[in-house]
Amino acid sequence: MGRQPCCDKVGLKKGPWTAEEDKKLINFILTNGQCCWRAVPKLAGLLRCGKSCRLRWTNYLRPDLKRGLLSDYEEQMVIDLHAQLGNRWSKIASHLPGRTDNEIKNHWNTHIKKKLKKMGIDPLTHQPLSSTVTDQYSHDDDQQQPEEKQDKTTSSSSIHSSSNSVTEPKDDELAENYSPTSTLFVVDEDGMELINDGFCTDEVPLMEPHEIINVVSSSSDATTTTSHSYSSSSTSSSSSSNNFLEDFQFMPEFEWPPSDYGNNINGGSSSSSSNTTTSAPMIGLWDDYFNGWDLLMDDVDRKQMVDPSLTHQDPQTVLDQDDYWPFDLL
DNA sequence: AAGGACGCCAACCGCACTGTT
DNA sequence: CAACAGTGCGGTTGGCGTCCT
Secondary structure, eight states, X not given: OOOOOSSOOTTOOOSSOOXXXXXXXXXXXXXXXXXXXXXXXXXXXXXXXXXXXXXXXIIIIOTTOOOSSOOHHHHHHHHHHHXXXXXXXXXXXXXXXXXXXXXXXXXXXXXXXXXXXXXXXXXXXXXXXXXXXXXXHHTOTTSOOGGGSOOTTSOSGGGOTTSOOSSOOOHHHHHHHOOSOOOOEEEOTTSOEEETTXXXXXXXXXXXXXXXXXXXXXXXXXXXXXXXXXXXXXXXXXXXXTTHHHHHHHOTTOOOOOTTHHHHTTTTOHHHHTTSSOOSOOOSGGGGGHHHHHHHHHHHHHHHHHOGGGTTOOHHXXXXXXXXXXXXXX
């Protein structure tokens, strides 16, 4: 028995989102919060399926998303986490506030994979490519190895031998025990020291001041903050930050969508814009929604006045509450 | 200048998982 | 317990921009 499609696709629009559609979606979510994605397009007046709306929101429209290329530091984190977690992008993304699984997955496939291969590191196993391994796969770099097609029901990490014991630690353990660099020094062909997964020591990313600030600001308890508090907050699509308001207000690298956003939404803008890792906050489409956020915040404040238990709740939490949803479930 | 090749990434597809009835 | 709905997740693709010849 086949699974029914997530939505009736007849008459639904596909392909790139237009600015108008984005506005509708943002406007709707600002007004009503995230709930029942299946109902969203209908209520928001969009000819999209709910799944598409959810994806657009989580991967592109969420205000807490960072844009631009991953920093060296983030890239190193991705490599380390990939060594432990495999292709579980959402798990990896949960350690990188403001980054989405899709973004990380794309970055991995387009940048990191090549980088590692160039360094003689097998991006699958995170081990130095031996001659036999190289021979085995060199004829087709992108051809998936048999092991790469992993049974999703079983762990993927058996092939990631860097820290893999026979018994795989649970994800939570991995997350808690994650440390960015398990020191492994190798000397590459240029005589440069490679550290851990092949990063040249020259490239070992330093924690930038704004990142430190972010760690502090995103931690609910500054006294427990360390420079490696990767798990201090998560803004992944599957989880919401417990300190959304704080993150939202203080996260220094928070970046609004670019002001030329409307001209670039149909793809292709990335290569030019993404070359700048950070820039001054840019207000674009979201300009129109500052008022919306204000209203949202006001609404949260109002709720807090009524219900003190909401004092430290972030808007997302509030929005996620069933009683916030102003519509009857369809 | 033209056009083919390549790189990049937003979006789609379909399966898996979880909760509900 | 089975059927179903809703959502999450990872793999793949389409199309645009840039590079190269």
